[in-house]
Amino acid sequence: MRLLGYHPDAFNSHTHLIIDEVHERTVDSDVLCLLARKLLECNPTIRIILMSATIHTSLYKDYFNMSDNNYGDLECLSVGSRRYPIEVTHLSDIQSKVALSRSG
Secondary structure, three states: OHHHHHOHHHHHHOOEEEEOOOOOOOHHHHHHHHHHHHHHHHOOOOEEEEOOOOOOHHHHHHHHOOOOOOOOOOOOOOOOOOOOOOOOOOHHHHHHHHHHHHHO
């Protein structure tokens, strides 16, 4: 955040800025989004990627569209919900299986 705030020209040689866990609405993350939006004004070729498991996409889409500049189509990519099956096993189930295997 300090680099972006004090030396935005340092990002001239970068193609992307990735901000993870953007849903954690703290003063720091909100200021970082403000600085990222200002970065787009002076460096329109950089791409900002916001990542979150629970992001409010329309809120951030509207926020980054609030300036006079046109940044193009702001696309949102969703990978959906769970990608892998989850099996829930309780300790009592494991203890029962161990006890059965020892007795049998």
